[in-house]
Structures are given as structure tokens and as C-alpha cells.
Amino acid sequence: MKKRNLLATVALSSVLFLGACSSDASSTTDVESTTESDQVTFESIKEAGVLKVGVKEDVPNFGLMNTDTGEIEGFEIDIAKKIAEEILGDPEAIELTPVTAKTRGPLLDNGEVDMVIATFTVTEERKETYNFTDAYYEDAVGLLVKTEKNYEGLEDMDGANIGVAQSSTTADAIAAEAEQYDITVDFSEYATYPEIKAALDSGRIDAFSVDRSILAGYLDESTEILPDRFATQDYGIATMKVNTELADGVNDLITTWGEDDTLDGLVSEWGLGE
Numbered sequence: 591m592k593k594r595n596l597l598a599t600v601a602l603s604s605v606l607f608l609g610a611c612s613s614d615a616s617s618t619t620d621v622e623s624t625t626e627s628d629q630v631t632f633e634s635i636k637e638a639g640v641l642k643v644g645v646k647e648d649v650p651n652f653g654l655m656n657t658d659t660g661e662i663e664g665f666e667i668d669i670a671k672k673i674a675e676e677i678l679g680d681p682e683a684i685e686l687t688p689v690t691a692k693t694r695g696p697l698l699d700n701g702e703v704d705m706v707i708a709t710f711t712v713t714e715e716r717k718e719t720y721n722f723t724d725a726y727y728e729d730a731v732g733l734l735v736k737t738e739k740n741y742e743g744l745e746d747m748d749g750a751n752i753g754v755a756q757s758s759t760t761a762d763a764i765a766a767e768a769e770q771y772d773i774t775v776d777f778s779e780y781a782t783y784p785e786i787k788a789a790l791d792s793g794r795i796d797a798f799s800v801d802r803s804i805l806a807g808y809l810d811e812s813t814e815i816l817p818d819r820f821a822t823q824d825y826g827i828a829t830m831k832v833n834t835e836l837a838d839g840v841n842d843l844i845t846t847w848g849e850d851d852t853l854d855g856l857v858s859e860w861g862l863g864e
Contacts, residue, residue: 630704630833632677640685641674644703647688648783650807651860652709655688662686665860666707669726669827672852673705676843690781692757695719698830705829705840709801711759712826721837723844725824726853727862731763732802733816734787734809739796744818748773750796753786755779760799763821783808803862 635641645666646653653664671681687703694706698720712722733752735741744767754760754777761777768775778795780786787808789795798805801823805815827844829837847853857863 628832629835630701630830631835632839635677635704635836639678640683641670641677642685642687642702642704643670643673644687644689644694644697644706644708645670646690646708649709649804651862652804652807653707654807662688665727665856665862666709668856668859669853670707672847673840673843691755692781694828698828701830704833704836705827707827709804709825710828711801711823713759713823716828719831720828721831721834722826722828723837723841724848725826726844726848727803727825727857728822729801729803729825730819730822731760731799732805732820733764733818734790734798734805734813735796735816736790736793736812737814738812741797741816743816744768744775744820745771745773747775747796749775751776751778751794752797752799753778753780753789753795754799755783755786756781758800759821759823764799767818767820806862 645662646664647655647662649664651664653662653666655661656663667686670684670686674684675681687697689697689703689706689708694708694710697703698706710716710722712725716722733741733744733747741747744764747768748771752761752764752775754764756779761779764775764777778789780789783798783800783804786795786798786800790798790813798808802815802819809815827840829840844853
């Protein structure tokens, strides 16, 4: 299965991560000023009695607020619960903080969350600032468009205005691909995915671009996902650079769950794999 192969690849080539790279709006952690006693570890989480996790609340199937229950649900939430169960013996001993692509780095930097599990793409640039686990999911950037536009792919979209999330890696990936087609596209940035979808529905943009599995959650009868796949990239769990013990422990869990098909089971359960 795709995830199992991916994890094996990552284990053999830990420095070879793919993906379109750009910076989150985050500050560099002051590692030198953080003492050992300040570090977040499995033990300190046990003492606190709760695991604090930054998650998305607007990404269908990954992390989405259920308006009926008031709970955030999805693949990444289930991973957070499994980690809480391992550390605290209780999958419900978690405190979820909604994040965006722009806020997840700062919330991790200031210690409001112990870790971020929020469609956080692993890049060499980000690895200089945060610890990342091996990948728990692989995805590629795609394009969601109105069916009535009759686009067949990015190659048809010279002059198009494409909506992307603030501080995401998406625009760089699309721009690189557009250059190969010798076309020009413009970008409009939005704070949230629902805002981008609303802009697409109203005709203010010609396409909504983010990872394909995320786009699948916004697909409806008036839209389609084009076959293009750009910049295959890995999602990893991020922790502060100083929290090496926590990072190693969580990475061991991800590795185990990749090998025993736990992650594959969650992927199937949430209908991922676009």
C-alpha cells in the first residue's frame, strides 16, 4: 500500500523529502535559551494530563469541525487520539487548537501546542526550524475548477487567477509547472480553505489549488479536480526543535503504525487517497 512504501522510502532516505517549499509565518525557536526542564517530553505530558495538538478544522476528512457535535473530526484527529492513548492511556485526553497554514508555526513556537498535526508539508526549509516525523501521508498539489470552464489541465489556464492558502507551498509548485508550459498565472491568497472555495463559486478566481485530498473534500456537482499532480509531498507531525525526545517518541509510533497498517486503516476509514 502507498503509505507503507512511503514510510520505507523515508526511512532509507531521511534527507530526501520532496515538495514545493515556502515558509510558514513562524519565528525561529530559541533553542539555546531553552533548558532541559523546559522541554516537552512524554513525561511532562503525563504530568500535565493532556496532550495539546494543533489541528485543522476546515479540511474535510483530515480535520473538520462537525457543526452538529461541536467536535473536530478526521484522519489527523484520530492520529492525535492514538498518540494521547499511547502517552496518557486515554484517547480523549487531548486539547485541540485550530490552526491555519499561517498560525501553526507560531502556535508551536510559543508553546501553546505540544505538536502540530495539520497537513503540515515536510520541506528541507521547515526541517531547519522544526522536528518532523516520518511521513504519515503523501499527497500532491491539484486544481479544483468549475466544470463549466472546460479546462483539461493547467496547460489550458494561461492568464488564470488561482486561489491558494496564505503561507502555503502551493503557489511555488504551480508557478514552476506553469513556467514549463510557457504560460502565466496569477495567485490570490486567502486565510482559509472555505474562503477559497467561496471565491471559486463566485467567479473571483478560476481555480482552487491545494493538496488533492483536501480538494476532494470541497468537490461538488459544479466542480471537478483536474488530472494534474504537482509537487508530491509528505505530511509529518511537527514539534519544537528542542523537543528531541518527544519527536523521537512520536516518530517511533508513526513508524510502528506504518508497518502494522494502522495508518492504512485510518486512510481507508476516512476515504483518503485522491
